[in-house]
Amino acid sequence: MSDFRWNRLVSYYARPRSFSTGGVNTSRQQWMAAISKQDIDVLVLSAEGGFDRVLVDAPRLGFATLTHWGRRRMTMVPRGLGGRIRRGDLVYLHEGWTVSNVVAAAVCRLRSIDYVVFPHGVYSPGITEHLRLLRVRAFIEDKVLDHALAVHLFFDSEIAEAAAVSPSAKTVVSVTGLDLPDATWDGGRPDRFIAWVGRYDIHHKGIDTLLDAVEGMSPDERPRIRMHGPDHLGDKARVRQLVDEKKLNDWVDVGGELNPSQVREFLLESCGFIHVPRWEAFGRTIVEALSVGCPVVLASAAHISAQLGADSAATIIDGESRSDIARSLGDLWNRRLQTGRAGRDWVARELSWDARARDLLDQLNQLYDEEHRKPRGSGPTPVTGSTNV
Structure with a gap:
């Protein structure tokens, strides 16, 4: 993409190795790889000694x-960040509410x-x-977002959430x-x-409500559910305890974390998700x-559910309703x-x-052009992205 308005994109994310699980690590590297394939130089910058595994190649x-x-x-502070970024870069900061992002945003502002x-x-x-x-x-986060070129969201339905933190932030x-x-x-x-x-x-993740729904089904109607994933603050053991207390051991298996290829095989072997x-x-x-092509039952609380429901691409339910969950489990087949x-x-x-990648870069270029055409002293121009998914 020869018309990219910056010289380079730098993705900065400080996450300790103990927080190596979760989708942000994978998502941010895949985004950067996709952007680099538009003929753009990209640097992925991580915390030394933290999660720094390379997951993609481009x-x-x-x-x-x-x-x-x-x-x-939440409190890691970058050392020497100013020596790694330069004027003409576009810096991507990931997640929020962290000291590392506040410091990185301040360094960016000082260096224009x-x-x-x-x-x-x-x-x-x-x-929140x-x-x-x-x-x-929230006062500090508002300043971080207000001075950002943009806040990158997945869906239009998240705009109100960002606006609640920083009303004047561009998206x-x-x-x-x-x-x-x-x-x-x-x-x-x-x-x-x-x-x-x-x-x-x-x-x-609503695991308590899911187990309540299965418990409320008659034993001859209960499906077998196999669970896999990383632990979070000891909740895996608590899930096992809930399964024991509800006498669901014959129907619910609580398993360990799977690697990406194992996740795909697991989904392919199932009769639904x-x-x-x-x-x-x-x-x-x-x-x-x-x-x-695995059939999906999804709670409406997920932002993606509106688009999937509109295209009948998933079964959308009230995730707080035990009866809705039980009915969807019975109808899934x-x-x-x-x-x-x-x-x-x-x-x-x-x-x-x-x-x-092209959609995102077009929006960022548009914001750059509007900022540089804006008369000195004028306020921010709210911009929302494509209404397409």
Whole structure:
């Protein structure tokens, strides 16, 4: 993309190795690889000694690490960041509410470097309502977003969440891509299991409500559910305890974390996938299930649910309703072929990495042009991204 307004894009994300799980690590590297394939130089900058594993490869994509003070995700402070970025760069900051992002934003402002904040869903009320010292942190976060070139969101439905943190922040909207795999779901068998893949975070992922729904079904109607994912603050053991207390051991298996290829095989072997979070910005496993044609049952609290529901690409339910969950589990087998095909078609149509990268870069270029045409002293110009997924 020869008309990219900057000389280079630098993606900075400070995350300790203990927080190596989660979709942000994968998502941000895949975004940077897709952007680099538009003939743009990209540097992925991570915390030395933290999560710095290279997950992708592209010709104009480089990787480096930076030393930090501190070891905690929320309070790590970058050392020497000013020596790694330069005027003419566009700097991408990931997640939010962290000292590392506040420092990086300040360095960018001092050196007249444009930056974008990519929150990956951290401005959801499900997160903000549990933050300590919210008033002070919201004041600081507002300044970070207000001075950013843009806040990069996945969906238009997130704009209100960003505006609640910083009313004058500008936004671009472009969802994470996923290239369609060759493997496809074979239609399943009724004796197969329903898959659940995610972080064992009971409240966030709605695991308690899911187990309540299964408990409320008659034993002869209960499906077999197999769960896999990384632990979160000891919740995996608590999930096992809930399964024991509800006497669901014959129907619910609580398994360990899977690597990406194992996740795909797991989905292909299932008769469907269920995800009932109380909030979700993107949800990578959702689109991975859709991409292989695996039928998906999804809570309406996930931002992606509106687009999927409009195209009948997934079964959308009230994730707080035990009866809705139970009904969807019972109906999944009868609707599997229709929703499975529609989901794979949706991914092919909407999530091409090349199209996603071009869409994002067009929006960023537009913001750059508007900022540089703006008379000195004028206020920010709110911009929203493409209304397409």
